Amino acid sequence: MATERSTREESWYGTGEGVNQLRGRLFKWGCLGAMLFGIAMVFVLLAYVALDAIRPLTADPGWHLTFFLALVAPTTALVGYYGLRDRRSGWVGATATALPAFCLLIGSGIALLLVEVFRPIEWFGSTLALLLAVGAIYAHRRFRSDPVAFEPTLVAVAALVFALVGVPGAVPSLSRILQNAPLALNHATMMLYSFAAPVAILAGWVVARRRESRRDGAVAVALTLVVAVFAVFSAPAVGIDDYLLIVLSLSVAVPSALYVGGVVRERQHLAGLALPVVVYAGMFVGAAAVEAFGFAGPEAWLDWQFLTNSHSRFAEEAGIYPALVGSIMMMLVIVVSAFPVGVAAAVYLEEYAPDTGRLGWVVSLIETNIANLAGVPSVVYGLLGLALFIRYAGMNTGSVIVGGFTVGLLILPIVIISAQEAIRAVPSSMRQASYGMGATKWQTVRNVVLPEALPGILTGNILAFGRAIGETAPLLMIGAAAVVFSPPGGFTEKFSAMPRQIFAWSHEPSAEFRYGVLAAGVVTLLVVLLSMNAAAILIRNKYQRRS
Amino acid sequence: MSEEPARPEFAGENRTRSAKESAIKWFLFVCAALSVFVTLAIVATLLFDAIEFFTRVSPVAFFTGTSWSPKIGESFGVLPLVSNTLAVTVLSALVAIPVGTASAAYLSEYATDRTRSVLKPALEVLAGIPTVVYGFFALVYVTPALQAVGVPVSTFNLLSASLMVGVMIIPMVSSLSEDAMSAVPDSLRQGAYGLGATKFEVTTTVVIPAAVSGIFSSFILALSRAIGETMIVVVAAGMSPQLFPSPFSSIQPMTSAMVQLSTSDLAGGTAAYYALFAIGLTLFVITFSMNVASNWVASRYREEYE
Numbered sequence: 076m077a078t079e080r081s082t083r084e085e086s087w088y089g090t091g092e093g094v095n096q097l098r099g100r101l102f103k104w105g106c107l108g109a110m111l112f113g114i115a116m117v118f119v120l121l122a123y124v125a126l127d128a129i130r131p132l133t134a135d136p137g138w139h140l141t142f143f144l145a146l147v148a149p150t151t152a153l154v155g156y157y158g159l160r161d162r163r164s165g166w167v168g169a170t171a172t173a174l175p176a177f178c179l180l181i182g183s184g185i186a187l188l189l190v191e192v193f194r195p196i197e198w199f200g201s202t203l204a205l206l207l208a209v210g211a212i213y214a215h216r217r218f219r220s221d222p223v224a225f226e227p228t229l230v231a232v233a234a235l236v237f238a239l240v241g242v243p244g245a246v247p248s249l250s251r252i253l254q255n256a257p258l259a260l261n262h263a264t265m266m267l268y269s270f271a272a273p274v275a276i277l278a279g280w281v282v283a284r285r286r287e288s289r290r291d292g293a294v295a296v297a298l299t300l301v302v303a304v305f306a307v308f309s310a311p312a313v314g315i316d317d318y319l320l321i322v323l324s325l326s327v328a329v330p331s332a333l334y335v336g337g338v339v340r341e342r343q344h345l346a347g348l349a350l351p352v353v354v355y356a357g358m359f360v361g362a363a364a365v366e367a368f369g370f371a372g373p374e375a376w377l378d379w380q381f382l383t384n385s386h387s388r389f390a391e392e393a394g395i396y397p398a399l400v401g402s403i404m405m406m407l408v409i410v411v412s413a414f415p416v417g418v419a420a421a422v423y424l425e426e427y428a429p430d431t432g433r434l435g436w437v438v439s440l441i442e443t444n445i446a447n448l449a450g451v452p453s454v455v456y457g458l459l460g461l462a463l464f465i466r467y468a469g470m471n472t473g474s475v476i477v478g479g480f481t482v483g484l485l486i487l488p489i490v491i492i493s494a495q496e497a498i499r500a501v502p503s504s505m506r507q508a509s510y511g512m513g514a515t516k517w518q519t520v521r522n523v524v525l526p527e528a529l530p531g532i533l534t535g536n537i538l539a540f541g542r543a544i545g546e547t548a549p550l551l552m553i554g555a556a557a558v559v560f561s562p563p564g565g566f567t568e569k570f571s572a573m574p575r576q577i578f579a580w581s582h583e584p585s586a587e588f589r590y591g592v593l594a595a596g597v598v599t600l601l602v603v604l605l606s607m608n609a610a611a612i613l614i615r616n617k618y619q620r621r622s
Numbered sequence: 623m624s625e626e627p628a629r630p631e632f633a634g635e636n637r638t639r640s641a642k643e644s645a646i647k648w649f650l651f652v653c654a655a656l657s658v659f660v661t662l663a664i665v666a667t668l669l670f671d672a673i674e675f676f677t678r679v680s681p682v683a684f685f686t687g688t689s690w691s692p693k694i695g696e697s698f699g700v701l702p703l704v705s706n707t708l709a710v711t712v713l714s715a716l717v718a719i720p721v722g723t724a725s726a727a728y729l730s731e732y733a734t735d736r737t738r739s740v741l742k743p744a745l746e747v748l749a750g751i752p753t754v755v756y757g758f759f760a761l762v763y764v765t766p767a768l769q770a771v772g773v774p775v776s777t778f779n780l781l782s783a784s785l786m787v788g789v790m791i792i793p794m795v796s797s798l799s800e801d802a803m804s805a806v807p808d809s810l811r812q813g814a815y816g817l818g819a820t821k822f823e824v825t826t827t828v829v830i831p832a833a834v835s836g837i838f839s840s841f842i843l844a845l846s847r848a849i850g851e852t853m854i855v856v857v858a859a860g861m862s863p864q865l866f867p868s869p870f871s872s873i874q875p876m877t878s879a880m881v882q883l884s885t886s887d888l889a890g891g892t893a894a895y896y897a898l899f900a901i902g903l904t905l906f907v908i909t910f911s912m913n914v915a916s917n918w919v920a921s922r923y924r925e926e927y928e
Contacts, residue, residue: 099822103732109724113792114744117751120759225642416653423650437655443917445657450843450913451906452850454877455664458902461884462667484660491657515639517646538750545752548852548877552884574754574853581758581857589762597755608750612743 121601127376127594134373141364146357153353161346167338168350170613175331175351177606182326184403186319191400191562192407195262195318196254201239202269204250208238262318263307271303271321278329285337302328377595385560386576390587395596398576400562401475401555402544402603405572408479409486409543414536417490420445421532424491425498426520449488456485457552465553473554473569481549486539493535497528530618537611541604547574573600668906671899678893684900690863690874692883692894700876700904702863707849707875709867710784710859714848717788719841722795726837729796730803731825742797749793757857760786765858778860778872786854791844798843802836803829839920846912850905852877876901 131139157165189198211234216227241248260268275296283292306324310317338348365372384394428438460481464470470477501524509519525532556571557579563570571579577596580588676684679698687699725745729738764782768775775781806829814824830837860872861882867873874882883898 096820099820102822102825103728106724106728106732109721110728110741110745110796112721113725113748113789114741116789117748120763123763124759228642416656419650419653420656423647423654427647427650428654441654441657444661446917447910447913448657448661450846450850450909451664452852452877452909454850454852454880455668455902455906455909457884458880458899459660459664459667462671462899463663487660488657491654515643517643541750545750545754547752547754548856548881551881554884557885574752577758578754578853578857581754581761593758593762597758600752601755604750604752605747608747 124594124597124601127590128598129373129375129377131373135370137368138365138370138372141368141370142357142361145361145364146354149353149357150350153350157347157350161344164344164347165350167344167347169347171331171334171338171348172351172354173609174334175327175355177610178327178330179323180603180606182323185326186322187400187403188407189266189319189322191564192404195265197250199260199265199269200250200252200254202273203253204238204248205235207249208234262316263310263321266318266321267300267303267307271300271325274325274329275299275303278333281333282336286340298332299325299329375595376591377598381592381595382599386558386579390585390592393580393588393592395573395576395599397559397562398571398573399599401559401570401575402572404475404563404566404570405479405482406540406544408476408566409483409540412480413483413487413490413539417487417536418494418532420487420491421494421498422520422525425495426516426524445488445491449492452548453485453546454548454552456481457549459484460549460553471567471569473556474567475563475570476566477553478550478555478570478572479566481553482543482546485546485549486543489539489542490536493539494528494532497531497535498524500531501527530614534611534615537607537614541607541611544572544604544607545574545600547578550575551578573603664906668899668903671896672903675893675896675900678896688865690879692879692897693886696893698893698897698900700901702865703874703876703879703901704904705865706780706859706863706867706873707877709780709869709873710787710851710855710875711845711848713780713784713869714788714791715841715845717785718791718795718844718848721788722792722840722844723799723837725792725796726799726803727825727830729800731821731829745793745796748789751790753790753851753853754857756786756790757783757854760854760858773870775870776860776872778858779870780859780867780873781869783855783859784869786858787848787851790851790854791847794844794847795840798840799833799837802833802840805836806832835920835922839916842912842916842919846909846916849912850877850909852881856881876905880905 153168154165157168189195193201212227212231215230219226237246238249241251278299279292279296282295283289286292302324303321306320307317310320313320315323335348338344380392381394382399383396384392385397387393424438424442429435430438460477464477464480465472505523505527506519509523514522550572555575556569557575559569559571573596577593577600580593580596583589583592684698684700686701687697688701689697689699690702691697729742733741760782761778764785765775765777765779768782773781810828810832811824814828819828855875856878859875859878861874861878862872863874863879864871880898880901883894883901
């Protein structure tokens, strides 16, 4: 290389002086420093927020010592071992540790939906109605072997509409009939039938497929049901309603067990499974020891009380619960509205769109449009929502559904672009093979392209939903409430979301709000958001490695 | 596809099936066309209400007026808001452009695959943090830190808000610029090395000039994001528009004026209510034209390599 000092006298490129490396080195380190500047700045600020929200220094020294001995020291030792000896097992261990926590987050979200949006009886009625509708569709397909044009589609749509919606004002839906039917069931039994049973069947199906053994599948079904029933009996000891404990325990136990089962079956990186055991056992031992010795924990702002209370004038009693539920309900609206439309648009643009002709011109217009829509400021989308949904469509100011639709429009371009990339990555040989078998375009898309692109689509969508959770400006424009004291009872009621609540707190003059409650709210929002991002990255890594 | 004239009749081919196929095709087309509808709806809503505004307040008074107080005194001069938006944009660009370009150069030219796989997601975390949280950082940590160092900033100020806006748009500059730099073909680098250039010379005199259109378009896009950024400035920059802003005092950009207008109790038909849409239209036109310009720069000045 030119950077080496020449040994020969009067070499061809000069007088043998060599090249000054200082400038290049300075440039390289300058670039690295610049890159680390942004990262370091934000991580320092995040550390400050965490300190303000948790206040670890207010705990007893004994508390710190106990948790250091029980949790931090063993975990650090184990992580050090993984780092030096066995990185792959380390990754397995990290996934196995993070998965239950992440599933607990999702499970809490589902449980909140069951408490605040659907009640157990509504959920039970809807599930049963859906089941009957699917049964009717299946029976129709089975017994009418030669249907006329569009008959299967019409029957399917009619069955689903009748089961879930009915004809407003005229015919009640099946789910409403079931909800009003005199049933001698308590909440726990309803959840066993309408939540535990479907989850158990799903788990059994996954296990049976993965192990190619129906017996293993049956065992998985039985085990899942046992966990659910056990949850019912242990509910009084834990202090949570039994039907909620079914949801929580199943949403943690089933995915974790499936993952651990997969690791055990492959018989590789088994050492990784030590990490979750050490972490969770350390937590329990630490908590038990702290309880036994009577050490006081930190006086954190972010505690159970913060998560379950609504806003209060007093900083100690202020909580985020209504905003949390509002955020979850808004996400539900976004998932139902933006996800299908965005994926459908991406399918059209990648699979159907012609390049030439009059339609080709429209398609290129659409593509340019989507790229430009992604750059429109979010506050302008807020104005759009205000004008479109509130003024012209006459929906309620600041209701969940207006918020969901507005933010849904905002993330639609991101959903479309990421889904397009995922669909584009499906190799065209797979499509050709499908056409070669005589499949039509839609059959190819539905059975080959979409399943193959699904992980990519999911990754992009989770990232887009992460963006949606943090959006504040459109919510301000459509008049989402600064403070609500109870969670919205339905989708047309006024709501507040987590970022909206944080913004409201930033106006509070007192330092307790500014440094305590605000920090706790920010940490809650960031935990939800970063775990969503982490999930997206995990999905991406898992499926990238395979292909 | 449907254009093919003579298609062999396969076993599964029948009329119902092709009708179903084309129904699905049109359904998907409608979903894709929704984006055009959204654009038209944005333009229509902004335009109608802005026109309503301009029938009450003359456009000349709006675009050349130097005082903004929509409720008291009803003076609707947008210039102070525009100048404050510009100030935020320029200051944040001073942070984001050097840092972002340098990060892109490091990621693309110096980082090993392994370093890149760690640093790139870490940088992307910055883009995933909600802007209201950045506003909180600016208000609660950055401003007191600046005060502690001796910078004479007030509680709400331009400087700390712009710093955070700058940090927020770093990932945008760096990832788009890195894409542009990675797209420079290796043969160019090899040629420069063959002539005896050092890595520094290759990076600064070959790669960056070759990728300059992509880098420049990333700047424009990031600036457009800074112009439209709302929550950081609403939380941390204050509510007092000034025609010639000082970096240490409270200001009010366009977006923050919009939030103030919409969160205060405005009666539906007042001029102040329609002013919301007039500012919105101004903002939309500026950012939209910048996005178009960014695309144009990227495609017009792209150097084509084989």
